[in-house]
Amino acid sequence: MSEQAALDKKAIRKEILALIIPIILESIFVYLAGIVSASLVGHLSGLAVATQGLANRITGLLNVVWGAVRIGSMVYYVNLIGEGKYGELKQGFKNICTVTLGIAIGFVLILFLFPSQILSFFTEDVELIASAKSYLHITLLALPLWVMTKMNSAMFNAMGDTKTPMYLQVLINVVNIALGYLLIFILKWDFYGAAIATAVSQIAGGGVGIILLNRKEYFRQAGKTGWGISDKESIKETLLKSIPVGLEDGMWQIYAIIMTKFLLTYGTNAYAGFQLATAAEEITELPVIGFTVAATTLAGRAKSQKSGPLFREYCKQQLWMNGTISALCTLAMICLPYGFMSIVTNDPALKEVGAVYLMIMGAILIPQNLQRTLTGTIYGGIGNTKATMIITVIGTWCIRIPMAALATYVFKWPLWTLWMFVGADQVARFLMMAFYVKRNKVLYCIENGTGEKKEDNN
Numbered sequence: 001m002s003e004q005a006a007l008d009k010k011a012i013r014k015e016i017l018a019l020i021i022p023i024i025l026e027s028i029f030v031y032l033a034g035i036v037s038a039s040l041v042g043h044l045s046g047l048a049v050a051t052q053g054l055a056n057r058i059t060g061l062l063n064v065v066w067g068a069v070r071i072g073s074m075v076y077y078v079n080l081i082g083e084g085k086y087g088e089l090k091q092g093f094k095n096i097c098t099v100t101l102g103i104a105i106g107f108v109l110i111l112f113l114f115p116s117q118i119l120s121f122f123t124e125d126v127e128l129i130a131s132a133k134s135y136l137h138i139t140l141l142a143l144p145l146w147v148m149t150k151m152n153s154a155m156f157n158a159m160g161d162t163k164t165p166m167y168l169q170v171l172i173n174v175v176n177i178a179l180g181y182l183l184i185f186i187l188k189w190d191f192y193g194a195a196i197a198t199a200v201s202q203i204a205g206g207g208v209g210i211i212l213l214n215r216k217e218y219f220r221q222a223g224k225t226g227w228g229i230s231d232k233e234s235i236k237e238t239l240l241k242s243i244p245v246g247l248e249d250g251m252w253q254i255y256a257i258i259m260t261k262f263l264l265t266y267g268t269n270a271y272a273g274f275q276l277a278t279a280a281e282e283i284t285e286l287p288v289i290g291f292t293v294a295a296t297t298l299a300g301r302a303k304s305q306k307s308g309p310l311f312r313e314y315c316k317q318q319l320w321m322n323g324t325i326s327a328l329c330t331l332a333m334i335c336l337p338y339g340f341m342s343i344v345t346n347d348p349a350l351k352e353v354g355a356v357y358l359m360i361m362g363a364i365l366i367p368q369n370l371q372r373t374l375t376g377t378i379y380g381g382i383g384n385t386k387a388t389m390i391i392t393v394i395g396t397w398c399i400r401i402p403m404a405a406l407a408t409y410v411f412k413w414p415l416w417t418l419w420m421f422v423g424a425d426q427v428a429r430f431l432m433m434a435f436y437v438k439r440n441k442v443l444y445c446i447e448n449g450t451g452e453k454k455e456d457n458n
Contacts, residue, residue, distance in 0.1 A: 012317050016294055019162050023290030026166040031286065033173035040180050041194050048191040051131040054122055055195075058136065059143075062107055064249045066147055069100055070154040072242025074293075075379045077158035078300030086218050096238050097151050104147045108140050131191065138195035145206030152209035156216075160297050162290065164212055168205050176201035244389035255396050259418075262408045266415045273353025280340040280354065281361060284329040288369045291322050295376025303380075308446040311381065315443060318373045326369040333362025356416050364423040367430035374433045381445045391432045400425040 041052050073096050080089040111118065115133040123129060149172070153165040176197050183193025213219065263271040295318055302311035333340065337355035345351060361368075375388050403421040407413040437443065 009313070009317060012313055013321065016298065016314070016318055016321060019160065019294040019297060020290035022162040022166040023293060024286055026162075026169045027286050027289045029166075029170055029173060031282065033177060036177055037173075037180065037194075040177070040184055041191065044184065044190060047128065047131060048194070050128055051135050051191050052194060054119065054128065054132040055135040055139065057122065058111070058118065059139065061253075062143075064246060064253065065103070066100070066150040068242040068246030068249060069096070069238065070150045071245045071379070072238045072240075072385065073151065074154040074158045074296060075241045075383050075385060076237050077155055078296055078380050079303070079383055081158060081218065082300045082303030084304065090219050092238075093151070093155055095232075095235055097148065099235050100147055100151060101144050104144050108143050111136060111140055135191055135195045138192065139199050139202075142199035142202040142206075146202040148206040149202065149209055152206070152213050155213060156209075157293050157297055158300065159216060159218060160301060161216075162293065162297075164209075168209050168212075171208060172201045172205035175204050241383065241385045244385040248389040248392050251392065251396060255401065258401060259404070262404050262418065263415075265408055269349050270353055270415050273350040274357060276341065276344045276350055277354030277357040280344050281333075281358060283340065283343070284333060284362075284365065287325050287329065288322055288372060291318060291369070291372040292376040292379075294318060295373045296380035297376075299377055299380025303446055306446060308444060311446050312443045315373065315377050318376075319370060322369055322373050323366055326366045330362045330365045333358045333365065337362070353415065357419050360416065360419040360423050364426050368426040371426075371430050371433055374430075374437055378433075378437065378442055381442050382440070387436055388433070391429055391436070394432065395425040395429040399428055 038052075041048050073093075076092065076096075077089060080086075080092065115136055116129055119129045119132050119136075149168065152168070156162070156164045179200055180194055180197035183189045183197055187193060189196070260271065263274055295315065298314040298318070299311060302308075302314055337358040338351055340358055341351040341354040345354070378384055378387055400421055403424070404418050407417045407421065
């Protein structure tokens with residue numbers, strides 16, 4: 001019996017890795033491709049770099065919207081797949097895409113009609129505004145298909161297919177880099193070439209994704225469905241799940257602005273060291289970045305089989321794997337902080353600031369990363385996105401920001417105390433999330449749907 005259980009656990013771990021590895025590879029490729037893409041523009045003028053940066057700031061803000069809808073729709077899809085409602089799944093996907101594309105087109109029209117007014121919020125440089133406006137006008141043409149890439153990714157992930165989004169991201173980045181090199185260095189089109197390359201790559205990714213999605217078994221089983229909004233329930237459910245995610249992401253953007261203000265009171269080196277340290281920290285996030293998607297998808301898979309024990313084993317094995325990987329990263333960050341900082345800077349002063357940050361973040365990395373698995377389990381198990389948002393609000397606005405403000409303006413404590421409060425927030429957030437899972441009996445949601453624990457006969 002124990003041997004069979006071991007075999008089952010081994011198979012479950014393989015299943016988890018099959019989902020996570022493509023996401024990790026995708027993240028690594030995006031990380032490296034971002035560096036290459038930035039270097040292409042970096043070989044042009046300072047105006048070109050600033051132009052791309054300012055335009056990306058605008059589209060980055062819009063990505064908060066698409067990212068929230070992607071998570072909300074994925075949670076909705078996972079539950080439909082778990083219930084075997086493939087017709088509703090396909091129609092719901094089309095309904096959500098219709099509304100989301102309508103919102104995207106609305107943003108495109110606003111940015112086309114009032115680009116100068118929007119860009120002037122960030123800068124008064126007339127030349128920069130003019131060039132950023134031209135860059136935006138080109139990339140905005142691809143925005144609807146870029147949104148479709150996000151929507152396609154949500155559906156693929158809900159189906160348990162993380163390889164196709166990886167392949168699509170490879171396609172997008174290869175087209176962007178290759179075409180960018182051709183247009184920037186061969187044809188000498190300056191930042192216009194970078195904008196065209198970005199737009200073409202996004203069109204390619206969105207178009208190919210739609211074709212591949214329609215070949216999926218779930219979609220073929222569903223038969224023909226229309227693109228009109230025939231059922232508002234899918235829109236309502238997705239928005240109810242997306243809004244908390246969007247608010248959570250939005251609060252992080254606000255937190256980043258406030259933290260920037262705090263850090264700048266300690267001097268330019270403090271802010272620069274923090275920025276470089278977070279860039280180095282991203283390297284340690286790559287191995288665990290897929291656990292939220294995996295936990296959400298596997299929760300839906302267990303629900304489709306109506307197996308509570310499998311649901312719990314999925315969660316248990318992911319926590320174990322996540323914790324093991326995080327422990328290795330913790331050792332690296334605590335023992336080799338200056339090595340990580342050497343990757344991003346040669347400045348000794350900045351290394352000193354960043355190394356302290358990395359050591360403190362390394363100490364709390366395990367509870368910070370385990371939140372990914374708990375978040376996905378909550379999403380896929382009971383479809384609740386409000387809980388994680390509330391926990392984020394409590395941690396950020398009741399612990400992190402007020403304590404950092406006191407340290408900065410009242411007690412004038414040293415810079416490292418800010419990192420301590422960031423760590424305290426992450427630990428508190430993990431404890432709150434674990435308490436929520438236990439208190440609401442999330443791991444027993446399959447038995448009765450209400451979270452009330454039933455006897456496990458297995």
